[in-house]
Amino acid sequence: MFWGVSVKPWIIAVAAAAIGAGATGLANAADDSAREQRIERQKKTLELKAQRSVQPLQPLKLGSFRNEGNLGRQLFRDPNLSLNRNQSCASCHSLAPARDPETGERLQARGFVDNQNVRTGDPVSDGSVKSRFGALNAPSVGYAAFSPAFHWDAVEGLYVGGQFWNGRANDLAEQARQPFLNPAEMAMPSKWAVVSRVREKPVYVRAFRKFYDFDLMQIPPNDSAPASAQAPLGVNEAFQLISEAIAKFEQRRAFNQFTSKFDFVLAGRTSFTRREAFGQELFNGKAQCSACHVTDAGIAPDGSVSPPLFTDFTYDNIGAPRNLKIPNNPAPDPGLGGRPDVAERDPSGGDIGKHKVMSLRNIAITPPYGHNGVFESLLQITHFYNTRDTLGRVSDNLSPGFGVTGWPAPEIAQNVNVDELGDLGLTENEERALVEFMKTLTDGYPEWGNDPKVPPGTPSPFAHTPLPPFAR
Numbered sequence: 001m002f003w004g005v006s007v008k009p010w011i012i013a014v015a016a017a018a019i020g021a022g023a024t025g026l027a028n029a030a031d032d033s034a035r036e037q038r039i040e041r042q043k044k045t046l047e048l049k050a051q052r053s054v055q056p057l058q059p060l061k062l063g064s065f066r067n068e069g070n071l072g073r074q075l076f077r078d079p080n081l082s083l084n085r086n087q088s089c090a091s092c093h094s095l096a097p098a099r100d101p102e103t104g105e106r107l108q109a110r111g112f113v114d115n116q117n118v119r120t121g122d123p124v125s126d127g128s129v130k131s132r133f134g135a136l137n138a139p140s141v142g143y144a145a146f147s148p149a150f151h152w153d154a155v156e157g158l159y160v161g162g163q164f165w166n167g168r169a170n171d172l173a174e175q176a177r178q179p180f181l182n183p184a185e186m187a188m189p190s191k192w193a194v195v196s197r198v199r200e201k202p203v204y205v206r207a208f209r210k211f212y213d214f215d216l217m218q219i220p221p222n223d224s225a226p227a228s229a230q231a232p233l234g235v236n237e238a239f240q241l242i243s244e245a246i247a248k249f250e251q252r253r254a255f256n257q258f259t260s261k262f263d264f265v266l267a268g269r270t271s272f273t274r275r276e277a278f279g280q281e282l283f284n285g286k287a288q289c290s291a292c293h294v295t296d297a298g299i300a301p302d303g304s305v306s307p308p309l310f311t312d313f314t315y316d317n318i319g320a321p322r323n324l325k326i327p328n329n330p331a332p333d334p335g336l337g338g339r340p341d342v343a344e345r346d347p348s349g350g351d352i353g354k355h356k357v358m359s360l361r362n363i364a365i366t367p368p369y370g371h372n373g374v375f376e377s378l379l380q381i382t383h384f385y386n387t388r389d390t391l392g393r394v395s396d397n398l399s400p401g402f403g404v405t406g407w408p409a410p411e412i413a414q415n416v417n418v419d420e421l422g423d424l425g426l427t428e429n430e431e432r433a434l435v436e437f438m439k440t441l442t443d444g445y446p447e448w449g450n451d452p453k454v455p456p457g458t459p460s461p462f463a464h465t466p467l468p469p470f471a472r
Contacts, residue, residue, distance in 0.1 A: 064206065071207045072249030075242060081197050082128035082186035089179070089246065092125045092138040095254075098365065109444035111366040112141040112255065118366065123323050123373025128187040135184070135330040136165050137373035140366050142443075143359050145172060145251045145471045146309055152345075159336060161313050165355045165371045166336050171470070172247035177239065181227075191239040192225040192232070198242060212241050251467055258307050258462040260361065261440040261449055266297065266307055267461030270453040272440065279437025282430055287385070288420045289434070292316060292357045300466055307462050310360035310441065317353035319388055319416040321408035323374035324396050332411035333371065353412030364439040372411070378438060382431050389422035 065071045075081065076089040091114070097107045098118035111118065114125045117138070124134045149170040150162030161167060163175035179185040180194045188194045198204045199216045200223075208214045219234050264270045272280060283289040292314065298306040315336045322332055336342055337352030355371040363369075368376050375381035380403050392406030402408070410416050426434070445451070446458040 064203065065210075067248075068211050068245050069248045069252055071204075071211065072245035072247065074203075075198070076246050076249055080200070081180065081188070081194060083188055084128045087126070087128040087186055089176070092134075092179075092185075093141040101367075107365045108442055108448035109257075109259075109362060109365060110142075110254075111362045113366045114138045117368060117373070121368055121376050123326050123368055125185075127182075127184045129183070131327075132184045132187070133327045134182075135326060135333055136371055137368060139165065139356075139358055140362060141250055142255050142362050143309055144175075145256055145467055147171075147313060148468070148470060156314075158314055159342070159351065162356070165333070166339055167315070167356060168339060172250050173240070173243040176243040176246040176250075188223075190225045190227040190229065190231065192219075192229065192235045193223045194242065195219055195235050195238045196221040196223040196225070198238070208238070208241065211245075214238065214241060251471055253463070256465075256467070257443045258460045258465060259443045259445055261442070261445040261451075261454075263307055263461055264445060264451075264454050264458075265440070266305075269458075269461060270449075270451055273436075275433055275436045276440055277437075278430075279433035279435070282426070282434050283437055286430070287424055287426060287434055289385075291420050293360050301469060302466055304465060305462065306465055310363075311357050314357050315351065315354035316357055316417050317355070317410070317412060317415045318370075318385070318421060319410035319413075320370045320372060320374055320384075321397055322411035323370075323372040324398050325374075326372065334412065335371065337415070349414060352414045353410070354415060360438060361441050362443055364435075364442050379431065379435050382434050385421045386424045386426040386431055387422075389418070 065074070076093075077095070079086050079088045079091070081088065093112045094115040095110060095112070096115065097110050098113070098115035099105065100107055101119050101121065107118075114122075116122060117125065123137055125138050127133060144163065147163060148161035150167040151160055152158075153160045159167065161170075163169040163172065164178075169175035169178060180188050181190070188197070195216070196219070199219060199221055205216045208216050214234075214237065216238060219232055219238060222229070225231070261270065261272075261276075265272055271277075283293075284295055292312050293310040294312050295308050295310065297308055300306040317335070332353075333355075334352050336354040336356075337346070337349055342351050343349070364378055367378065368374070369378065369381040374397050375384060383403060384407060388407055391403075394401045394406040394408055396402075396408050399406075399408075442448075446454050446456050
């Protein structure tokens with residue numbers, strides 16, 4: 001029994017960079033007020049143009065920060081940290097509940113995914129540069145703090161942990177650094193350029209002095225510095241501190257609530273309906289879901305009960321078909337086995353096509369599903385797990401018969417899991433019961449559950465569940 005999980009180690013990935021809104025004058029320009037005002041007007045014009053091309057941004061309240069997590073929250077929301085000042089971490093991992101694609105109403109809780117994708121069904125997210133898109137579905141940041149560092153489990157004989165679909169980042173801070181410099185995401189040209197954007201705002205300068213005793217003003221600004229440029233002293237440290245602040249924010253209880261109906265049932269505060277209970281029975285039995293999405297509670301270092309995270313943090317090829325709805329139709333992502341370090345260890349390609357087993361917490365409010373977003377609904381991906389090998393074949397996911405008369409061939413046929421899914425023998429009623437159970441994993445149950453046993457405002461029964469030692 002690993003801490004908080006059974007048998008195998010830990011959880012998921014996510015997040016990345018920063019939102020804000022509000023242009024600021026350049027420091028050390030007080031002696032030239034006219035020039036400073038002109039620069040300020042130009043920045044505001046550019047920012048307004050950028051904001052018109054994306055969803056409206058909520059204004060940031062620029063003041064002083066009480067702690068490092070508050071600084072991280074501002075950086076997480078700041079679009080100025082992207083090339084065109086139009087994308088932040090929160091663009092792909094929203095801090096607000098998404099809207100139901102059918103009713104348009106706000107969903108019950110925050111899923112920490114790209115809300116536009118939830119609403120429209122788009123499989124991937126827009127980048128800062130128009131016409132550039134990611135090639136993978138943005139995973140949720142929820143409960144990502146519980147993921148262990150990427151490592152080889154010699155006992156199980158497989159890879160475990162890490163962030164991103166292929167685990168290439170060890171922890172939240174390392175994960176947060178990468179989208180800044182990804183041309184398909186925030187598209188900043190270099191670490192120096194990112195630090196220069198942070199340096200623009202006096203509130204950030206003050207915060208870095210307060211929390212890190214670090215003077216951002218010692219670094220000359222150059223927000224167009226290419227990666228090939230020799231970065232001045234302090235850039236690497238400042239870039240690291242930016243990501244650490246974002247990681248601190250992602251460790252907050254807001255991302256790790258444990259307020260689902262499942263949690264209150266686990267604590268003995270309420271009970272499942274008959275249909276939910278039947279779904280749980282199937283989840284742990286006939287459907288074999290718990291083989292990877294572990295349901296056993298564990299014990300935290302302080303001796304308290306640690307509720308399950310519904311993942312064993314390993315990697316698997318479920319045989320998902322190629323998604324032709326991804327813009328520019330990129331080649332299938334090879335996943336874990338596409339990493340040079342993994343490929344070097346196993347030249348036979350035993351991990352090609354495998355992607356992270358993500359947590360199922362809040363799964364009902366985070367469509368589309370799969371690493372490439374090919375499944376539009378929770379019921380559809382459940383049907384796929386059940387009938388992948390028995391329903392028949394259609395050409396691709398644009399076919400009218402997709403998921404009805406057949407499934408396309410796996411996008412990567414190598415290493416497909418044929419032991420735990422593909423021919424589960426579930427009835428339609430059993431598939432729907434599974435979905436009902438998975439809906440109980442949605443946070444915010446006191447507010448949306450209409451359960452007199454768990455009235456609005458009821459705190460989580462696991463409100464004091466500590467983060468794992470490596471995340472603190």
